[in-house]
Amino acid sequence: MKKRITYEIHGQIERNCYFRIGKALVRIEFSGGSINSTGVYPAYYVTENALFQKAIENSEIFRNGEIRRGKVEIIKEAGDEAENSEVAGTLHPYPEVANMQQARTVLMNAPYNCTLAQLQNKNSVKSMAQEKGITFPNWL
Secondary structure (H helix, E strand, O other), X not given: OEEEEEEEEXXXXXXXXXXXXXXXXXXXXXXXXXXXXXEEEOEEEEEOOHHHHHHHHOOHHHHOOOEEEEEEEEEOOHHHHHHHHHHHOOOEEOOOOOOHHHHHHHHHOXXXXXXXXHOOOHHHHHHHHHHHOEEOOOOO
Protein backbone atom coordinates (compact mmCIF):
# COMPACT_ATOMS: atom_id res chain seq x y z
CA MET A 1 0.00 0.00 0.00
CA LYS A 2 1.17 3.47 -0.88
CA LYS A 3 0.47 6.65 1.02
CA ARG A 4 -0.46 10.01 -0.46
CA ILE A 5 0.68 12.59 2.08
CA THR A 6 -0.08 16.31 2.08
CA TYR A 7 2.63 18.42 3.72
CA GLU A 8 1.71 21.93 4.87
CA ILE A 9 3.66 25.08 5.74
CA HIS A 10 1.40 27.19 7.93
CA GLY A 11 1.52 30.98 7.65
CA GLN A 12 2.88 30.99 4.09
CA ILE A 13 1.20 31.11 0.71
CA GLU A 14 4.11 29.77 -1.34
CA ARG A 15 7.58 28.49 -0.56
CA ASN A 16 10.33 26.57 -2.31
CA CYS A 17 12.31 24.18 -0.13
CA TYR A 18 15.42 22.19 -0.96
CA PHE A 19 15.90 18.66 0.32
CA ARG A 20 18.93 16.41 0.04
CA ILE A 21 18.35 12.94 -1.43
CA GLY A 22 21.67 11.13 -1.48
CA LYS A 23 24.03 13.50 -3.28
CA ALA A 24 21.25 15.29 -5.14
CA LEU A 25 19.49 18.45 -4.02
CA VAL A 26 15.79 18.44 -4.90
CA ARG A 27 13.57 21.54 -4.99
CA ILE A 28 9.99 21.05 -3.85
CA GLU A 29 7.44 23.80 -4.36
CA PHE A 30 4.80 24.31 -1.70
CA SER A 31 1.90 26.31 -3.15
CA GLY A 32 -1.85 26.74 -3.02
CA GLY A 33 -2.00 28.72 0.20
CA SER A 34 -4.22 31.74 0.57
CA ILE A 35 -5.17 34.54 2.92
CA ASN A 36 -8.74 35.79 2.74
CA SER A 37 -11.70 36.72 4.92
CA THR A 38 -12.31 33.10 5.91
CA GLY A 39 -8.80 32.60 7.23
CA VAL A 40 -5.25 31.64 6.36
CA TYR A 41 -4.78 28.45 4.38
CA PRO A 42 -1.27 26.94 4.38
CA ALA A 43 0.90 26.29 1.35
CA TYR A 44 0.95 22.57 0.64
CA TYR A 45 2.67 19.84 -1.35
CA VAL A 46 1.10 16.44 -2.10
CA THR A 47 3.23 13.40 -2.94
CA GLU A 48 2.94 9.64 -3.26
CA ASN A 49 6.71 9.27 -3.76
CA ALA A 50 8.16 7.45 -0.73
CA LEU A 51 11.60 8.88 -1.45
CA PHE A 52 10.33 12.48 -1.30
CA GLN A 53 8.30 11.68 1.83
CA LYS A 54 11.39 10.34 3.57
CA ALA A 55 13.48 13.33 2.47
CA ILE A 56 10.90 15.81 3.79
CA GLU A 57 10.39 13.98 7.09
CA ASN A 58 14.14 13.67 7.71
CA SER A 59 14.75 17.37 7.07
CA GLU A 60 15.53 19.94 9.74
CA ILE A 61 12.54 22.13 8.85
CA PHE A 62 10.16 19.20 9.34
CA ARG A 63 11.70 18.36 12.72
CA ASN A 64 11.43 22.02 13.77
CA GLY A 65 7.72 22.02 12.95
CA GLU A 66 7.80 24.45 10.02
CA ILE A 67 6.47 21.69 7.77
CA ARG A 68 3.69 19.51 9.12
CA ARG A 69 1.81 16.49 7.85
CA GLY A 70 -1.69 17.23 6.68
CA LYS A 71 -3.99 14.69 5.13
CA VAL A 72 -2.69 11.11 4.76
CA GLU A 73 -4.49 8.84 2.29
CA ILE A 74 -3.89 5.12 1.84
CA ILE A 75 -3.80 4.16 -1.83
CA LYS A 76 -4.74 0.63 -2.77
CA GLU A 77 -2.49 -1.07 -5.28
CA ALA A 78 -3.42 -3.75 -7.82
CA GLY A 79 -2.36 -6.64 -5.54
CA ASP A 80 -4.42 -5.29 -2.64
CA GLU A 81 -7.61 -5.18 -4.70
CA ALA A 82 -7.16 -8.78 -5.83
CA GLU A 83 -7.21 -9.89 -2.20
CA ASN A 84 -10.32 -7.82 -1.42
CA SER A 85 -12.21 -8.64 -4.64
CA GLU A 86 -13.88 -11.69 -3.14
CA VAL A 87 -15.32 -9.63 -0.28
CA ALA A 88 -16.11 -6.58 -2.44
CA GLY A 89 -17.98 -8.71 -4.97
CA THR A 90 -21.17 -8.69 -2.89
CA LEU A 91 -23.05 -5.39 -2.90
CA HIS A 92 -25.37 -4.52 -0.04
CA PRO A 93 -28.42 -2.53 -1.19
CA TYR A 94 -30.09 0.18 0.91
CA PRO A 95 -33.52 0.61 -0.77
CA GLU A 96 -34.77 2.98 1.97
CA VAL A 97 -32.29 5.68 0.90
CA ALA A 98 -34.02 8.22 -1.35
CA ASN A 99 -31.76 11.31 -1.22
CA MET A 100 -28.17 12.41 -0.69
CA GLN A 101 -28.64 13.29 2.99
CA GLN A 102 -29.86 9.77 3.78
CA ALA A 103 -26.96 8.30 1.80
CA ARG A 104 -24.52 10.45 3.79
CA THR A 105 -26.07 9.30 7.05
CA VAL A 106 -25.64 5.63 6.10
CA LEU A 107 -22.00 6.19 5.11
CA MET A 108 -21.17 8.24 8.22
CA ASN A 109 -22.56 5.65 10.65
CA ALA A 110 -20.94 2.36 11.66
CA PRO A 111 -19.58 0.17 10.09
CA TYR A 112 -18.54 2.58 7.26
CA ASN A 113 -17.47 5.57 9.45
CA CYS A 114 -16.87 8.06 6.62
CA THR A 115 -16.27 11.71 7.43
CA LEU A 116 -18.40 14.57 6.13
CA ALA A 117 -15.34 15.91 4.30
CA GLN A 118 -15.29 12.71 2.20
CA LEU A 119 -18.96 13.15 1.26
CA GLN A 120 -19.17 16.73 -0.05
CA ASN A 121 -21.06 16.15 -3.31
CA LYS A 122 -23.13 13.58 -5.14
CA ASN A 123 -20.18 12.07 -7.02
CA SER A 124 -18.08 11.66 -3.87
CA VAL A 125 -21.03 10.01 -2.05
CA LYS A 126 -21.57 7.58 -4.93
CA SER A 127 -17.88 6.72 -5.26
CA MET A 128 -17.52 6.18 -1.50
CA ALA A 129 -20.60 3.91 -1.54
CA GLN A 130 -19.11 1.92 -4.40
CA GLU A 131 -15.79 1.67 -2.54
CA LYS A 132 -17.57 0.40 0.59
CA GLY A 133 -19.56 -2.15 -1.43
CA ILE A 134 -23.05 -0.71 -1.00
CA THR A 135 -25.69 0.59 -3.39
CA PHE A 136 -28.64 2.96 -3.17
CA PRO A 137 -31.08 1.63 -5.81
CA ASN A 138 -33.83 4.21 -5.12
CA TRP A 139 -31.53 7.24 -5.30
CA LEU A 140 -30.24 8.50 -8.62
